Amino acid sequence: MSKIIATAAIRGAHKLVGQAEVELQKAIDKYGKEHPVDYPNTAYYLPIMYLFLGQKVQKLGDLEESMQEAKKLLADIPSDELWLPYLGDTLDSGVATLIAEETIEALKYLGEQNPVQGIWLGFTPDNILRLQGIKLVDGRMPGFAAIVGCTKKNEDAVKLVRGLQERNILVFMAGHTNGRAIAEQLAEENIEMNWDTFLVPYGKEITAAVHALNFAARSAMTFGGIEPGDMDAARKILLYNKDRVHAFVMALGADKAAEDSQLITDDKYATAAGAINFGFPVIADVKIPQILPTGICTYEHVISGIRLEEIISRAIELRGLTIKIEKIPIPVPYGAGFEGERVRKENMYVQFGGKYTDAFELLRMKPMEEVEDGKIEVIGQEIDEMKEGEAYPLGIVVEVAGRDFQEDFESVLERRIHEFISCANGIFHMGQRNIIWVRISKEAHAKGFKIKHFGEILLARMHEEFSKIVDRVQVKLYTEKEKVAKLIEEAKEVYSQRDDKIGGMTDEDVDEYYSCTLCQSYAPNHVCIVTPQRLGLCGAYTWLDCKASHQIDPHGPNEPVAKGECLDPVKGMWKNINDYIEVKSNGNLKRFNAYSMMEDPMTSCGCFECIAAIVPEANGVMIVDRDYTGMTPVGMTFSTLAGQIGGGVQTPGFVGIGKLYISSPKFISAEGGQKRIVWMTKQLKEEVGDRLKAELERQGISDLFDKIATEEEAEDPETLLQYLEKIGHPALQMEAIM
Numbered sequence: 001m002s003k004i005i006a007t008a009a010i011r012g013a014h015k016l017v018g019q020a021e022v023e024l025q026k027a028i029d030k031y032g033k034e035h036p037v038d039y040p041n042t043a044y045y046l047p048i049m050y051l052f053l054g055q056k057v058q059k060l061g062d063l064e065e066s067m068q069e070a071k072k073l074l075a076d077i078p079s080d081e082l083w084l085p086y087l088g089d090t091l092d093s094g095v096a097t098l099i100a101e102e103t104i105e106a107l108k109y110l111g112e113q114n115p116v117q118g119i120w121l122g123f124t125p126d127n128i129l130r131l132q133g134i135k136l137v138d139g140r141m142p143g144f145a146a147i148v149g150c151t152k153k154n155e156d157a158v159k160l161v162r163g164l165q166e167r168n169i170l171v172f173m174a175g176h177t178n179g180r181a182i183a184e185q186l187a188e189e190n191i192e193m194n195w196d197t198f199l200v201p202y203g204k205e206i207t208a209a210v211h212a213l214n215f216a217a218r219s220a221m222t223f224g225g226i227e228p229g230d231m232d233a234a235r236k237i238l239l240y241n242k243d244r245v246h247a248f249v250m251a252l253g254a255d256k257a258a259e260d261s262q263l264i265t266d267d268k269y270a271t272a273a274g275a276i277n278f279g280f281p282v283i284a285d286v287k288i289p290q291i292l293p294t295g296i297c298t299y300e301h302v303i304s305g306i307r308l309e310e311i312i313s314r315a316i317e318l319r320g321l322t323i324k325i326e327k328i329p330i331p332v333p334y335g336a337g338f339e340g341e342r343v344r345k346e347n348m349y350v351q352f353g354g355k356y357t358d359a360f361e362l363l364r365m366k367p368m369e370e371v372e373d374g375k376i377e378v379i380g381q382e383i384d385e386m387k388e389g390e391a392y393p394l395g396i397v398v399e400v401a402g403r404d405f406q407e408d409f410e411s412v413l414e415r416r417i418h419e420f421i422s423c424a425n426g427i428f429h430m431g432q433r434n435i436i437w438v439r440i441s442k443e444a445h446a447k448g449f450k451i452k453h454f455g456e457i458l459l460a461r462m463h464e465e466f467s468k469i470v471d472r473v474q475v476k477l478y479t480e481k482e483k484v485a486k487l488i489e490e491a492k493e494v495y496s497q498r499d500d501k502i503g504g505m506t507d508e509d510v511d512e513y514y515s516c517t518l519c520q521s522y523a524p525n526h527v528c529i530v531t532p533q534r535l536g537l538c539g540a541y542t543w544l545d546c547k548a549s550h551q552i553d554p555h556g557p558n559e560p561v562a563k564g565e566c567l568d569p570v571k572g573m574w575k576n577i578n579d580y581i582e583v584k585s586n587g588n589l590k591r592f593n594a595y596s597m598m599e600d601p602m603t604s605c606g607c608f609e610c611i612a613a614i615v616p617e618a619n620g621v622m623i624v625d626r627d628y629t630g631m632t633p634v635g636m637t638f639s640t641l642a643g644q645i646g647g648g649v650q651t652p653g654f655v656g657i658g659k660l661y662i663s664s665p666k667f668i669s670a671e672g673g674q675k676r677i678v679w680m681t682k683q684l685k686e687e688v689g690d691r692l693k694a695e696l697e698r699q700g701i702s703d704l705f706d707k708i709a710t711e712e713e714a715e716d717p718e719t720l721l722q723y724l725e726k727i728g729h730p731a732l733q734m735e736a737i738m
């Protein structure tokens, strides 16, 4: 442990705690101690205080207590005579620093200094945390990098983040070096920065780096099922992060204003000490003193003097990340970081589908001899013959052959086309089947991206992801109007046959359900039981998906589980399933009902698409999706609800569900099914509308759809009840739900 670092970190902590106290006092003088203080849309109060102190900060007065605690953690700045080569004081100062930074950042939300402006995004709300969390869970995202500072040249900054994006590493940015921040460099180079592109600029001050750590703290609480509060919880959360959230800090550039002619300012050292508490090591391009292994981080704590060209690979080694890099022969960068990227109209070269032209994608199984592996055909115009700004028809037909391939897998593979294509930088892809919408950006076109490159992407990814079942792949890309018009009709025929097949499949038709334990990497006791009529709560895994996934990787997260004796057909309980979940939940669960939310319901890991909760006043249930940030009739926002039910525990009355389950004939059938739905968010109601209407019609209760209230009718139970009484909602006449 270097003394220089300890001195700098402790000195930095003193300074930041001092600054936080001054700002807090100013805020209290102005607003009073009772004035509320919070971050937007989170159920975790100020997460750093909640984690380390078990403190639920809600008003300015509470922060005085936080500051007292921070001061207790501050060690004296070591003098020359009294120097112990001991990391503890530095780490405690790191925690004090984080408390100070959380205070400073939270105070910004009082209004004076809006932290969300220009390129800066400020605090990450819980709904985004969940969305990104599943990417950490399923391995699409191997970890995150928190970048502090800037590079010498803008082009180095672009190269660095492109390298991280290609490796699917989430990038947080905070702080600056000599007044310049990497996010500003990227903005100058027109790099799109937001949650969809995995490039997240938190704020220009170093204090905004605390948002990366409160993100990590909440990940552990959300997905790890760890209750915050005592010091042991803090230890568990830190261990959890060290083991499961593969993150590191990248400090770039030398600060001219650094104290004692060191290369980095004291407040950066102090913040680094805070990150080391989470087991997140620091990697720097300038030669600051190193801290080698002592046990907190998995490997070294601080390594420095690393050249920019090597910094990513050194960081990966340092943190032990597993990275899959797809090498695909296309002229644009490729990686999950680009998946959510949009191509705006001004930046578009050409587009396909949407409301402009016919476009579709279809994956079909063919006999071995009809598929020539690696063949790509463009039938119609290539991009060189297309005019800038125009819309063209597009048919993407993927033909696969494999000894173990089954027709049932077609739709599973086809659904991945969206993700595969979206990961190319400068390509936008939305929708599936015959409702796709694709754009190629001017930049991608300038780099030489062609229609045939869609084929290259699909060949590479299909082989990579499905090597167990796919031996040969060929791709046909149609851009000829008449051909596309004809083929789209044939494709529609195939889609509807498939729908009949899975849609028509019932839980009674099969002897085996599938488990999914993918989320155990985050929620160690959580198990999803996926049945034909109830998909995984994340919405990403249907029974067929699990079946395919099991065949592709028999030792993977999905296993068939024989149902065995049926113990209760109405609630959906089977003997073998109970035995299975008892083992897989490490003894935490004994019984499970597939169709009930009141009695032994399914547990939730944290990445549910929606939450269904009972509204006792209305004798029914409401369903809220994770994009809805408003208030619900149970008096809780999605974030608050999610905080209560995540982490792999059963919470009667509340259940995490996938959107498709809402229109399933088995939707909480133990409690009476869809007739119980009294409230849904407007957006969700629209989204699942067609399927839900069809199911209601099947049950002969078509009029129910219009009786389901949304936030436009009510956001509290009293107004909701009045509304339901007025329109005569059937839930009011049903037997008491509790």
Ligand code: SF4
Residues within 6 Å of the ligand: 516, 517, 518, 519, 520, 527, 528, 535, 536, 537, 538, 539, 540, 541, 605, 607, 608
């Ligand atoms: Fe996680 Fe369940 Fe989805 Fe599997 S099905 S990824 S366990 S939420």
Ligand code: ZN
Residues within 6 Å of the ligand: 134, 137, 519, 538, 605, 606, 607, 608
């Ligand atoms: Zn999950």
